[in-house]
Amino acid sequence: MSAKDKLANPLIALVVFLVLTIIALLATIIIMKLNEKPVEPPRVAPIAQKLVAPEKKSRPEPVTNPVTMTRPEPVTQASKPRNVCETPGCVTLADQLLNFQDPSVDPCQDFYKAACGKYSEHEVANRRLQKKDIIIQRMIKNFLLKNETSESKSENVMRQVYRTCEGLKNEEIFNANMKTAFRELFKDIQKIGSWPAADKNWDETKLNLNEMLLNIVKLGSSNFGLFQIRPTEVPFLEVAPDMARSPKVSANFQQIIFDILEKNGLQPDENVIADDVEDYITLEETLSQYAYDYNAEKVQFSKLQAQVPSLKLEKIIEEMMNPNRKKLLVTKVKPRMVAHKHSLFFDEKMNLEKLLKSTPKRTLANYLIFYYMDHAMNGLSVHDNVIKKRNCEKLVIEYLPKASLRVFVRNHFEKGNLKIVDEMAEETKKSFIEMLQESTWLGADSKKNAILKLEKMGKMIGYPKEFEKKGALDKMFETLKLLPKDTLYGILKKIGRFHMEQGIEFVALETPMDPVLPVLMTNAFYTDRNHLSFLVGYMDDPLFDATYPKYVNIALTGNILAHETSHGFDTAGIKRDENGEVRSWMKPEDLKEYGKKTQCLVDQYNEYDDPVFGKNLNGTTTLNEMVADMIGVTVAWKVFEKLDSSKEQKVIGFENENIDKLYFRAAALDFCSLPPTTSLVEELTRVHPTGNFRVNGIFSNMPQFATAFNCPEGSPMNPKTRCSIF
Template sequence: MPGKKPPSSLTTGLSCLIIVVMALITAFILMMTGRDNPIVLVPAKPWKSETPVTSRPPIKASTTQKVPTSATKTEETTRKPRNVCESPECIALAHQLHNWKNPSVDPCEDFYEYSCGKFNEHSLPSSSRLERKDKLMNSMLNKFLAKNETSNSISENSMKLFYRKCKDYYNPKTYRKLVIEKWREVISIFREIGSWPYLDENWDDSELDLNDAFTGLANYGFPFLTFFFLNSAENYTVSVATISMEKVEKLTVTDFKAVLTLSGIVPDEQLLEDDLKLVDELEKDISNLSSEADGEASLSDLQAAVPSIDFERIIRHFINSSKDDETWSKVKENVMVSKIPLFFNQTKNLETILKSTPKRTIANYIMFNFVRILNMHKNTDCLKEVLNDFSFPALRVLVQHYFDRENLQIASELVDNIKGHLINTFENSTWLHPETKKNAIRKVEMMKKIIGYPEEYDAPGALDKMYESLNFSTSDSYFQLDLKNFKFNTQLTLKLTPMASLLIMRESKNLAANAFHLRSRNWLGINIALLDDPFFDSTYPKYAQIAGVGAIIGHEIGHGFDPNGRKRDENGKENDWWTPEDSAEYDRRAQCLIDQYDEFDDPDFGKNLNGSITIGEIVADLIGVDVAWKTYKSLDMSAEPSIIGFENYSLDKLFYQLKALNWCGTGAEYDLEDQLKFVHPTESFRINGIFSNMKSFAETFNCPVGSPMNPEKKCELF
């Protein structure tokens, strides 16, 4: 087969010339067109606001793809930049907005389904936004604790040591051995504390000094003194009340014998059984007198009623201030006594019981019940133990390693803005009388705020001053660390009582994605987990900050005006400051919300809900969304960046969709019986029920009158 004829030199030259000319023409076209517009090789498809996406966009999303020429560089420096938030936090927020919604649903029919209908496709079971954040915070702290690294921080090292010892204690391979060691240490404590018949076969009544026994327990920091206990959580005062041993697991003769035998004590079983029966009878007497408190009394009143117990001496031992009069004077101002029959009944009370009961039975009552309390199963989740006992150090670790502190200032300003719009709401109310308005406004103005984390503990070494007395040693057993920690935390709690803001932060589970309103103080608190994405971020547009956290802030402030909170004044004291007419009108309006919840057709529970139980949260929800909306509408949002995919979308509509994200969930996790016990309404109602009362929502989405989201009858508060 013959081959092809080779090209001539002329043909070759012409071909080369043509190629060169074409290349020059192409280059010239590229240069000229590149001066004004980049060449679009593949048209980009920007997100449309009504179309959900299934994957996260690139951080630097672009509407075009450019040929990499020098002309492109010129275009990038002169073209007006896109005003779109492209931070990782904003991208994650855009992902939720697009992927969780179900655009096939009419927002005027079911806004919850419209905003959250595809949440299950992108979420783990039982994993709402709040639950996700809690898990993430715990995961970050767990990762920090698991690193076997020491630092210069006493509080951090103590926290890590406690965590490691806890892990070792609950290791199945060593658990039994360590439990035996624990009970031997308990018996040693009993010997140190004082008199107990089972530790001395020659024991007699004269050996029991009740106050010595109680101060001995106080020296170890145990607030449960069997006849009474100190509780700092109630109203953030030192509350002297009774402990209900009915809630503590009963132990048998065999159980107590096992504890005693560990220390080489072989008790007489019949005597032990008889003693336990007498202790049970005494416990019943005390329980019968431990009814609901009828008000409060002073420490001096208690001392006069029960002179056999030196309460001041005992409490001073708790705070290690037997010689520190200054600390004691501050704590003493905050001691509150529950006015219960056990203390103040005229015919039979703790004093008469102590006088009429054999000392052997009293001694056994103290020690047997102390064993029962120590036998209460601690949480085997060591991370939760750290969160309970080292809340400040744990919080500081997360703030320093993972938190944007700029968020705190923005949130603080947002609180003030939200408060201002609630004040405007009261001022513009058409039915509140002037005196009621004045009191309501004063309560908002006087409401204090606790935002995220106290600055005084941010400086290096600040927390170490607080924790230097903890005195952990690597040679300590987990039980010994637990004892030291128990004593330290009891003392710390009592010492912080005069500094209520720090105590409130410590007691409020400050690592949870949560906010709170403390009725008894009229204080608002916001934990750092809520001041972080996905709820809040300094890079978010203002409208997203207000919809995400502003509504939560408004909700918590609103608790000051729910059916229970409204009966307390600006200082948190019980004081019904409403005129009779206004009080009656408020109740009528609240009843509208109760009826609405009762009739709400919930996707999980149907029309079987009880608004009387949830009315406090419903009122707070309605106030929260209302003042957040008013705050949003009062600000100029024209310069705020868009969220990716919503560049040409109504901000008013976007506000409501952003608000809905917080309540997107996977559906009911409980049956109806349990749901009816909860004070919070269902997730569906927190969107559909609340939004259906807002005229602004109906106007924003142009919902027809009579549609589910724009009913003719709406419930309004102020």
Template sequence: MSEKDITTKSHHPMKTITIVFIWIFALYAALLIVKNHEKPQPPSTPSRPALEPVKHKGVCKSPECITLAHQLHNWRDVSVDPCQNFFKAVCGKYNEHSLLNHAHLHRNTKLVANVIKEHLHKDLSSSSKSENAMKIFFDKCEATNRMNLTQVDLNEKQEILKMIKQVGSWPMLNKSWNESEFDLNGKNGVIKKIKQIYSAPISKFDVNVSNMTTTDTEELEKDIVEILKVNNVLFDLKSIQEDVRSIAKLANDIAELHSAEAQRNAWERGIHKMQDSVPSIDFERITKNLFNPKRQDVVWEKLKTKFISPADMPYFSNKTKNIETVLRNTPRRTLANYLIYIFIRNLNERASEKTMKQGSCDALVMNIFPLAALRVYVRNHYDKENLELASEMVEEIRENLIETFMQSTWLHETTRMRAIRKAELMKKVIGYPPEFEVPGALDNFFESVTFSDTESYFTTYNKALKLLQEQYSDYHSGFLSIAPDIRYVSSGAHYRPWENSLTMQIPLIDDPYFDSTYPEYARIASIGEVIGHEMGHGFDTTGRKRDENGEKYDWWTPEDSAEYDRKTQCLIDQYNNYDDPDFGKNLNGSKTVAEMAADLIGISVSLKTYNKVDFSKEPSIFGFEDEKPDKLFFHITALNWCRARDTTPLATQLTLDHPTSSFRVNGVFSNMKSFAEAFNCPVGSPMNPKKKCELF
């Protein structure tokens, strides 16, 4: 892209920096550089030409580049020696320029949320079914939040009874209930009707078991009585109490079959054994009701071998007493009441979840309608030119990861070739499927549920969750190219080990982290480490135990596995001894080792990719025209982890899988010889320790 293209490129409405501001800032930054520029380092050796300053092709003057320059200049603390504390040298004044409580990498998560919130508050007409579903849900949520909570509770109890009546006849409610009409899972069976109204994500078949205590029994009795009273239904309290005792006995009978030890270990693909063990329940029929009605059979054929079920657990395989014998020996009245009890319990849990989130209807919308929210953001606020550039960068990072394995001095050939194959076959998803650009494409996945202005919020809420389940099923069966996952509208990337797939989320491949106007080296330095990190999860302490298809398989030679563990122990020890500015020497490297391994892989392959750029063909970053490229790499990469003082309680921090932001700069960078060479750090200084950790 030419300098002219960079300067004149059009931008979306969120990029409103004026020309006057740009040049005022430019003048100020130039003066700042003259005053505060680092002292020149001794000349580098001829073997490291990248250390030398480069004559760039002009200066990037786009608003995005000006923002990047602002961050590089204004967040740094030039009084800090980079060899002593690089995190503080780069981020020391970050808190003077940001109100964000998290690392800078999460900035766009909040920004996208604000954009969606603004969209929802606007009274806009749309022909999009997905957008209209979001808007109806949001408006009902907001209206409910304005209601008296007592009235909301009364309304929900009325809705629960309506839903129960849709399921079928409830023995507690119907004095003339006839057990001969009870059908567990036939065409009009109770379970089928429950699943048509209520569904939850399902990827494995299990029995959710727990004993019903006296308190549980009393609470169930209270809930039932309240539902009946609110709906002006006459009832016999003694009959209800007797039914509740029968429900508790059935729940406790099932709980007695449970084996926690077996549950942890015995799982297998498919449900055929479980179906043979429990013929009274038609698992196929039940499961199909979780799918879009228009493609139930096709989805089932694609997914039936992907479900996992208990292999040899007592509540299925015990010869004398198991789920099947319990079902056959339990009166039908009790079975019917038990299913309605589970139905009520789950609906109450949803009501509690909904109530807890009151006051943040926009956040709830993004959780339940993430793909609709993503479409709104991309269509109205996103530079789609970034998509292709990000896709190309993933391939470049992949090539350098493969090169890393090829150059490893300790991997045996069999392990090396399996690692290369896994990297080659790693799938990628770049944030926003191109097919969503076709009008109505996303709406096809909203066709099974109709949202109405006349329905209650409680009904709309349950419909929305059922739709979410259908979309997950469509994703797993290949009809939907990305999952309806809230992460797609948050800033970052993620790796799915069971699929061996990398996903780049849209908010990450947007400014200020990534932009089509950035020089290529700036794009790599900014998010190359993030891409490499997520790819690195395929080779971290847990990811390395899965193959190229995501299946659990140990493809390492015993010698390589032992050497890998020795190398990651170095990271554990390093983190345990790290003196964090917010937590001191109180951290647990065993908890964070997988993330630290991914960090080390990520920064290494990102730097490999960065060093292959022809800097003479790229514009400079304003104020860094004479900066050595290798220094600039570490400066830009570190920006992602800038944050104000971390106020997370230590007890909470010790439960987190990720290391602290400070360590992700100082700890990781100190393991790299290239950092010490770039900044000429003395051996033994904090950023150039004698002992360094490395992986491949």
């Protein structure tokens, strides 16, 4: 069929017409697409992109005429600026407040669950402060891993400790270390004195008690088990019972004794060693009955020496000093040697002097050496399962706290935070005084004494200013001389001696900080010498941020400052005056009322229905922490009340929440935690109440909370009966 014939066919002609029409339509669509300009969506702030779902917009109608299509001009509208904190710190804060809360829970029924109910879904650290400690450890680890040379003596010491610790995780190095460390320890034991367990011909004439004590000091330890010599916070130098005694010896202790003796060519008698270790444990258990008494009466040092004539205490103390500075230090330290009437020294029936006289000399000699060995296990590093799991950066921070602090502050810390927190501490003190003055039951004389104690309270915010001086820390480290071949045992032994000498310098007021104070922990504490310490970990994000709204920092840092300050007025604090001396400054009638108010907290905790432990808790054990909590939240609220809330920014996601509610939500963050895994027996030994009570129990005592959340009277967070202190 010809083309003409095909076109003459009506069916074929229709098909051709349809094909041409489709082609024309497709061409038109292609031309339209080529001429169409995309309409840019409005930009959304990065923070809003992260936390707020973008508004859904309808798509524009397609333009049908490609020739006449024009791009519409954007329409701009003046918008009121958001009064919301959108700094990186506030984004993190908002993230925690939003993620930790359980919106399904009524805050008036269970505020802890409302604020912290989903904490465990987002965190693996038990609490935020533990998480900060982990972060700090990682920062120190990153620094230690850098293959950099340094002119800083303290930094080089840190790196050597870390490398030596990590090296032990290598099996070959570990095995070589065991042989070397056992020989090294045995040599040190021989320096201490004659060891009955290693000498088959040992007799009592070979015991020279004071000589053994002096030799232990030379090895870097002033804790002998029988007693210890330690700097106090003020500082003074105190002879006291062992403050951290544990009658439990290290695992496989008896086997380690065998290994030490055998690796040094001796053949120990199994039965004799077993008897010696049993005698050691028995004496440890006896000494553990003489606990450190924080309320012991202060006595002259000469009276203590008279109680233990068998010990040459002053000579032992002189041995603790840097030999090159002994002449100067003796005159400065002697007036600062203190003693307290601890039962270990002054008990009439049995005391240290009577123990020294009645205990067999073999047991005493073994005891001093066993105690030294038992406390050298960390450096000896003979348990491979422990070594492989060891956190070496944590070990560095533990043994070299000031050097680690220097690294953290120089590389990661915003020093401007020191001034802000110092000002907050002063405002806390001012509001505390106002609270005392407004007290309706505290008598005039007691108020006067309480205010004096506050005014005299010392403080350390972060670290002493002296450490800002260039080279100040490295100058201290000049006396610590490590060798490349030193084992971890040898390194930690030298650091122990270094700390001892620096401790004496601290007592002599030649250096401003106790060398073993764990200054890089996320911690704050009050000591019975009427002194407050607030460490840098608590002054860093996310626990503190200079860009947070003021009420958030008061709810977080302000509450901690107030809590620690309040320990000066707990049941132990009211027994000490403005100088930290044991003296009851509260009048008898006021003490009686104070007792009633603290008993209210005891009863409240005893009756508290904890979601994990039920009504089985002991308010007597946790009383001082509850008192500090209760006074602390009252003082912090007084600071908060002075703010002009109209000038305060809101938190992302809580734009419609009033500031009072946000304050309490922020305050709860520091108590959010993972569900407890401890047994009831263990919980009953703890001095801190449960985190659940520290939110629900303490906040329910504040009428301000009930007002903020409009809680019905009689609801759990607005009870008819409340506890208060001042």
